[in-house]
Amino acid sequence: xxxxxxxxxxxxxxxxxxxxxxPVFGSxxxxxxxxxxxxxxxxxxxxxxxxxxxxxxxxxxxxTQEGSPNYVPPAERIATFDNDGTLWxxxxxxxxxxxxxxxxxxxxxxxxxxxNTQPFKAALEGDMKTLAEAGEHGMAELVMATHAGMxxxxxxxxxxxxxxxxxHPRFKRPYTELSYQPMIELLAYLRANGFxxxxxSGGGIEFMRPWTERVYGVPPEQVVGSSIKTQFQMRDxxxxxxxxxxxxxxxxxxxxxxxxxxxxGRRPIAAFGNSDGDIEMLQWTTMSGGVRLGLIVHHTDAERxxxxxxxxxxxxxxxxxxxxxxxKWVVADMKNDWNRIFVFE
Amino acid sequence: xxxxxxxxxxxxxxxxxxxxxxPVFGSxxxxxxxxxxxxxxxxxxxxxxxxxxxxxxxxxxxxTQEGSPNYVPPAERIATFDNDGTLWxxxxxxxxxxxxxxxxxxxxxxxxxxxNTQPFKAALEGDMKTLAEAGEHGMAELVMATHAGMxxxxxxxxxxxxxxxxxHPRFKRPYTELSYQPMIELLAYLRANGFxxxxxSGGGIEFMRPWTERVYGVPPEQVVGSSIKTQFQMRDxxxxxxxxxxxxxxxxxxxxxxxxxxxxGRRPIAAFGNSDGDIEMLQWTTMSGGVRLGLIVHHTDAERxxxxxxxxxxxxxxxxxxxxxxxKWVVADMKNDWNRIFVFE
Numbered sequence: 224x225x226x227x228x229x230x231x232x233x234x235x236x237x238x239x240x241x242x243x244x245x246p247v248f249g250s251x252x253x254x255x256x257x258x259x260x261x262x263x264x265x266x267x268x269x270x271x272x273x274x275x276x277x278x279x280x281x282x283x284x285x286x287t288q289e290g291s292p293n294y295v296p297p298a299e300r301i302a303t304f305d306n307d308g309t310l311w312x313x314x315x316x317x318x319x320x321x322x323x324x325x326x327x328x329x330x331x332x333x334x335x336x337x338x339n340t341q342p343f344k345a346a347l348e349g350d351m352k353t354l355a356e357a358g359e360h361g362m363a364e365l366v367m368a369t370h371a372g373m374x375x376x377x378x379x380x381x382x383x384x385x386x387x388x389x390x391h392p393r394f395k396r397p398y399t400e401l402s403y404q405p406m407i408e409l410l411a412y413l414r415a416n417g418f419x420x421x422x423x424s425g426g427g428i429e430f431m432r433p434w435t436e437r438v439y440g441v442p443p444e445q446v447v448g449s450s451i452k453t454q455f456q457m458r459d460x461x462x463x464x465x466x467x468x469x470x471x472x473x474x475x476x477x478x479x480x481x482x483x484x485x486x487x488g489r490r491p492i493a494a495f496g497n498s499d500g501d502i503e504m505l506q507w508t509t510m511s512g513g514v515r516l517g518l519i520v521h522h523t524d525a526e527r528x529x530x531x532x533x534x535x536x537x538x539x540x541x542x543x544x545x546x547x548x549x550x551k552w553v554v555a556d557m558k559n560d561w562n563r564i565f566v567f568e
Numbered sequence: 569x570x571x572x573x574x575x576x577x578x579x580x581x582x583x584x585x586x587x588x589x590x591p592v593f594g595s596x597x598x599x600x601x602x603x604x605x606x607x608x609x610x611x612x613x614x615x616x617x618x619x620x621x622x623x624x625x626x627x628x629x630x631x632t633q634e635g636s637p638n639y640v641p642p643a644e645r646i647a648t649f650d651n652d653g654t655l656w657x658x659x660x661x662x663x664x665x666x667x668x669x670x671x672x673x674x675x676x677x678x679x680x681x682x683x684n685t686q687p688f689k690a691a692l693e694g695d696m697k698t699l700a701e702a703g704e705h706g707m708a709e710l711v712m713a714t715h716a717g718m719x720x721x722x723x724x725x726x727x728x729x730x731x732x733x734x735x736h737p738r739f740k741r742p743y744t745e746l747s748y749q750p751m752i753e754l755l756a757y758l759r760a761n762g763f764x765x766x767x768x769s770g771g772g773i774e775f776m777r778p779w780t781e782r783v784y785g786v787p788p789e790q791v792v793g794s795s796i797k798t799q800f801q802m803r804d805x806x807x808x809x810x811x812x813x814x815x816x817x818x819x820x821x822x823x824x825x826x827x828x829x830x831x832x833g834r835r836p837i838a839a840f841g842n843s844d845g846d847i848e849m850l851q852w853t854t855m856s857g858g859v860r861l862g863l864i865v866h867h868t869d870a871e872r873x874x875x876x877x878x879x880x881x882x883x884x885x886x887x888x889x890x891x892x893x894x895x896k897w898v899v900a901d902m903k904n905d906w907n908r909i910f911v912f913e
Contacts, residue, residue: 298781298787301789375829419789428830428833429833432833436643442643443832443833443834444646444764444789444790444831444832444833444834445789446833450830453826453829453830454822454826455822455823455825455826455848455852457851460855461855461856462825462848462851462852462855462856464825464826464829464852471830477799477800478800480800480807480809481798481799481800481809484720484798484809485773485795485798485816486789486831487788487789488773488774488777488788488789488791489788489789503800503807506802506807507800507807507809510805510806510807511806511807
């Protein structure tokens with residue numbers, strides 16, 4: 224049921240027409256010096272040679288080739304990455320949900336009513352089935368109860384403190400070590416080729432910003448995510464932003480292009496995701512003329528990570544698999560395309 | 569009634585304590601190589617020598633001096649600039665209002681009812697008094713009628729086309745030429761010293777992004793502004809973002825720190841404004857410990873530009889003058905501190 228990785232997610236017609244105007248020597252593809260270095264084995268060492276890796280290299284070569292009709296100036300080389308399941312592990316549950324559940328437990332003594340109120344009861348009892356059934360509304364309730372009611376700087380400290388001690392239940396490591404080595408290499412490779420890399424995640428923007436620079440090399444101002452409202456106020460003569468229990472923006476599905484437009488103000492030329500929540504971002508990126516790259520990470524490795532797609536509560540890839548085939552997005556098959564999964568390996 | 573430019577907007581105590589740990593030779597202030605070049609006459613040529621210019625140079629010297637307790641790493645050197653009245657002219661009316669009035673005239677044939685409906689009637693008749701009385705609600709109505717109802721890319725084209733032909737009523741030049749040369753130099757000087765410069769304006773984010781890179785060297789992804797909602801949709805098999813007649817975010821007054829936190833995710837160490845709408849941004853920036861710079865552009869030159877502060881419909885500086893004195897923000901007196909006003913001079 225996994226579609227074979229397409230030979231290339233780039234717009235093949237545009238690429239071929241570009242090649243048509245250049246002298247062709249066998250399968251020679253014009254490349255910038257940097258992309259050539261990469262293709263010769265320097266970049267993306269955790270990616271196995273094959274159609275997937277070549278699709279990435281071809282795309283970068285095409286848009287960085289000065290004088291080519293597919294050339295994109297550095298200022299317009301915007302690449303957007305989903306986070307959960309694309310840059311790091313999202314199973315057995317989103318990291319931010321693990322954080323919220325721990326916060327519910329920590330705050331429970333102040334809220335005796337939670338013992339008998341859903342979704343808090345399920346959170347306290349670790350009843351994942353009921354939690355999953357509570358759906359988006361239940362998640363929102365958990366987030367409001369655990370992510371609001373303090374200043375932004377206090378919340379940042381809570382997040383940092385949590386990451387310092389929390390461990391993934393299977394890998395027994397800090398969550399920030401569970402990022403994918405091939406994707407870290409891809410981020411660096413794109414930046415080395417003049418791209419500006421952004422995270423565009425359904426996760427909370429203030430949950431990610433404290434560590435994205437250290438883990439991904441992506442600074443806070445290049446992180447787009449979901450948010451709750453904040454309010455400016457003076458407290459004891461000091462200005463602060465107070466976090467309100469009110470949704471501001473959901474950066475998922477059709478919200479991703481909206482967030483990209485609002486925060487970045489340029490249309491990406493490359494986008495990377497792993498679930499149905501990323502379809503609209505990849506459509507917005509790739510269906511715009513010119514050579515573009517859409518890539519879907521397909522979780523196919525139960526042994527080294529997890530295997531899931533059409534039937535999972537977190538990171539479902541159902542319509543996205545069909546959309547990938549239809550739009551010629553590159554599908555990265557974790558098991559076959561990645562010779563190394565984690566940064567810590 | 570104009571307060572004398574304060575000798576420095578930096579936290580004087582922090583600066584003095586920094587100097588205390590260094591050998592002092594007369595009035596020698598430790599400076600980075602770049603700041604030294606600047607102080608020696610290279611940078612900020614349109615700023616007259618004096619307390620205002622020195623306040624800027626001292627601040628940059630303090631935060632770029634490696635090893636100093638006031639040192640700020642480049643990644644954290646965030647500077648935010650208001651636009652209207654701070655980087656370019658805002659009289660006799662905000663440029664975006666001139667745009668909206670022209671759009672009302674262009675769209676009037678499709679809306680015969682506007683002849684008898686406020687604020688459209690006033691807009692069509694150029695009745696500025698009635699328009700001013702219509703207040704924020706009236707402005708919002710004008711914006712919804714003229715800025716929504718099309719795809720983002722169509723709106724971008726409308727903006728670009730308008731700027732190509734619109735002329736300022738007094739200076740008879742394209743609005744984008746009415747930016748302030750001293751502020752352009754300041755933007756460049758800060759960037760040369762490792763700062764990342766952002767625009768944080770009450771103006772529409774999509775009204776600014778088409779030209780900020782060319783005019784200010786500030787790319788679209790470093791522009792924060794007010795916005796209306798957009799909706800992702802597929803039209804004729806192509807994805808687009810459709811602009812809805814619904815307010816999304818007002819990036820003014822207490823909204824400015826909120827916007828800064830949401831879009832940038834870091835607290836600025838320098839902020840530049842000219843009106844009461846900038847007070848909260850400067851509070852958020854300067855009242856946070858460490859050496860910080862807040863600067864207010866005071867319009868004092870009726871001959872070369874305009875003179876206004878406490879009593880004007882656009883860019884009112886009333887409480888802001890008092891806040892500047894109280895918080896030791898630098899006040900740039902256009903008439904006395906700038907030897908050149910416009911880029912075109």
